[in-house]
Amino acid sequence: MASVLALFLRASVVLVCTALATFSLLWHAPGDPALAVAIARYQAVVPDAVLDQIRTEAGFNTGFWTAFASWLRPLLQGDFGQSAVTGRDVWPELVTAIGYTVPLAVLGLLIGLFFSIPLALLATKKPGGWLDRLAVALASIGAAIPAYWLGLLLILLFAVQLGWLPAMGARTSAHVILPALTLGLGVAASLTRILRSGLLEARGQSFLPAFRRRGISRRALERDHVAPHAAIPVITVFGLELAFLLEGAVMVEVIFARPGLGTFLVSAIEARDFPKVQAVVILTAVLFVTVNLLIDLLYRAIDPRIGERDA
Amino acid sequence: MTIVARGLSVHRSGRSILYPTDIIIEPGERVGLVGASGSGKSTLGHALVDTLRARGQSVALVPQSPDDALDPLRSMQFHWREAERALGLDPDVVRRDALFEALRIEAGDMRKRPWAWSRGMQQRFVIALALLGAPDLLVMDEPTSALDPVVAAGTMNLLDAYLKERQTALLLITHDLGLAAARVSRLIVMDACHVVENAPTETVLATPQTSAAKALCAHRNWLELPC
Numbered sequence: 001m002a003s004v005l006a007l008f009l010r011a012s013v014v015l016v017c018t019a020l021a022t023f024s025l026l027w028h029a030p031g032d033p034a035l036a037v038a039i040a041r042y043q044a045v046v047p048d049a050v051l052d053q054i055r056t057e058a059g060f061n062t063g064f065w066t067a068f069a070s071w072l073r074p075l076l077q078g079d080f081g082q083s084a085v086t087g088r089d090v091w092p093e094l095v096t097a098i099g100y101t102v103p104l105a106v107l108g109l110l111i112g113l114f115f116s117i118p119l120a121l122l123a124t125k126k127p128g129g130w131l132d133r134l135a136v137a138l139a140s141i142g143a144a145i146p147a148y149w150l151g152l153l154l155i156l157l158f159a160v161q162l163g164w165l166p167a168m169g170a171r172t173s174a175h176v177i178l179p180a181l182t183l184g185l186g187v188a189a190s191l192t193r194i195l196r197s198g199l200l201e202a203r204g205q206s207f208l209p210a211f212r213r214r215g216i217s218r219r220a221l222e223r224d225h226v227a228p229h230a231a232i233p234v235i236t237v238f239g240l241e242l243a244f245l246l247e248g249a250v251m252v253e254v255i256f257a258r259p260g261l262g263t264f265l266v267s268a269i270e271a272r273d274f275p276k277v278q279a280v281v282i283l284t285a286v287l288f289v290t291v292n293l294l295i296d297l298l299y300r301a302i303d304p305r306i307g308e309r310d311a
Numbered sequence: 312m313t314i315v316a317r318g319l320s321v322h323r324s325g326r327s328i329l330y331p332t333d334i335i336i337e338p339g340e341r342v343g344l345v346g347a348s349g350s351g352k353s354t355l356g357h358a359l360v361d362t363l364r365a366r367g368q369s370v371a372l373v374p375q376s377p378d379d380a381l382d383p384l385r386s387m388q389f390h391w392r393e394a395e396r397a398l399g400l401d402p403d404v405v406r407r408d409a410l411f412e413a414l415r416i417e418a419g420d421m422r423k424r425p426w427a428w429s430r431g432m433q434q435r436f437v438i439a440l441a442l443l444g445a446p447d448l449l450v451m452d453e454p455t456s457a458l459d460p461v462v463a464a465g466t467m468n469l470l471d472a473y474l475k476e477r478q479t480a481l482l483l484i485t486h487d488l489g490l491a492a493a494r495v496s497r498l499i500v501m502d503a504c505h506v507v508e509n510a511p512t513e514t515v516l517a518t519p520q521t522s523a524a525k526a527l528c529a530h531r532n533w534l535e536l537p538c
Contacts, residue, residue, distance in 0.1 A: 205382075206378065206379045207374075207378065207379050207380055207381060207382055209357075209374075209379075210372065210374050210379055210380040211382070213357075213360055213361070213364060213371075213372050214371075214393075214394055214397055214440065215364070215397035215398060215444075216393060216394075216397045217397075220393070220397075224382075224385065224389075224393070225382045225384075225385070228384050229384065302384060303383070303384055304424070305383070305426065
């Protein structure tokens with residue numbers, strides 16, 4: 001119980017540190033943020049009076065800690081503030097962007113599972129066999145291909161050559177297929193490797209022969225004694241996979257000119273729109289911390305020894 | 312039922328790790344399978360169990376360590392139910408309690424996983440699992456090497472009583488001649504993947520014929536141990 005509390009405590013420390021790090025990075029970034037905002041907003045060089053006004057508005061002239069506090073306080077109440085460029089609330093725009101990215105990421109993950117589970121099962125049927133070597137080779141190639149290149153290849157094949165699928169934008173639901181495939185194949189590659197080694201290790205456990213001699217069927221053995229052990233490394237990687245998914249989503253959205261968190265973030269960085277960038281970073285951090293917290297809790301459910309060792 | 316297995320042999324990567332061997336064990340007989348480490352005792356034991364199982368005979372194996380018999384992620388209750396299902400038995404608390412009683416298993420929390428039990432109790436639990444199907448033959452592979460001598464002796468004594476009552480044959484695989492000598496009526500001595508001697512315990516102990524048996528008997532002082 002105490003260790004679960006410690007988990008929550010750790011999670012909140014991470015979040016506060018992330019907020020502080022984000023804020024100070026942007027704060028200390030070279031160049032005058034007020035000038036950048038002014039240029040983004042008015043598309044022209046502006047008089048000093050306007051710059052001063054922008055500084056006051058955004059709290060740039062109050063000192064680091066005051067500015068940090070005045071940013072963090074509304075944030076804790078769920079208020080992400082207003083865009084420094086358009087003056088509109090960040091939150092609704094952010095929600096729209098999330099609405100595009102979440103289906104993409106979920107679909108990418110599902111595609112990853114869809115390919116990796118059967119591939120890993122086939123590969124481990126006969127370790128070292130040709131299927132196994134093929135699966136490992138495919139996974140290595142998949143992990144080595146960067147998303148932007150794979151994306152372009154898919155566009156060339158399915159959109160340009162075959163003309164089956166749309167490549168740019170997000171007008172119809174078919175628009176999500178190519179980006180999700182780009183993302184999902186990368187996920188499949190890394191998941192296949194983890195699942196394969198997890199399965200091999202789980203099947204090599206020293207207690208399995210005794211279960212077989214007790215008359216327990218191969219199916220029940222796989223379900224009750226192999227799968228839970230093989231799941232542990234997969235769950236571990238899942239936290240990392242999430243990072244890959246988000247990072248991949250940013251890249252893929254830009255390649256496919258698809259609105260979403262990636263496009264939102266890239267355009268916000270270009271415009272030096274602090275509140276927007278901070279909102280994305282904080283949101284990502286919250287997502288990460290939450291998922292990793294869930295993973296830690298899930299671990300403890302599968303194997304309580306993990307929690308005991310930790311405490 | 313007399314246990315008869317002829318021509319048992321095992322090959323791995325094109326090499327013989329057990330040369331053809333015949334094993335015959337009478338009902339209720341206790342046989343010790345002894346030999347130095349690596350002489351092929353466990354290989355013979357496992358091959359015997361697998362051959363008999365494939366023939367549909369009722370036989371059970373107790374591995375060397377409870378770690379080789381229990382899944383650390385599953386509760387004791389799960390193991391018990393699973394073994395019952397595999398044998399086609401309905402859940403029966405009375406039967407379980409009777410086995411636990413006979414082996415003096417102070418039933419810890421059945422919802423706990425194996426590592427929450429002491430090793431001695433884990434090992435007894437594994438023995439109880441093996442006895443669940445009332446096998447004709449119980450093969451124990453170094454059953455007490457994971458336990459301290461006092462717990463080992465206690466466990467073996469309880470088991471002895473239980474097996475005697477039921478006419479269950481016992482094949483005790485061990486490198487500990489002291490443990491075997493006190494409990495078995497016949498000794499099978501193995502050396503380099505061959506059975507080199509197969510005779511009543513007293514005969515082997517009094518007049519060992521082969522160098523392997525002589526080497527084992529050179530440690531006669533082990534016989535003074537309580538187990």
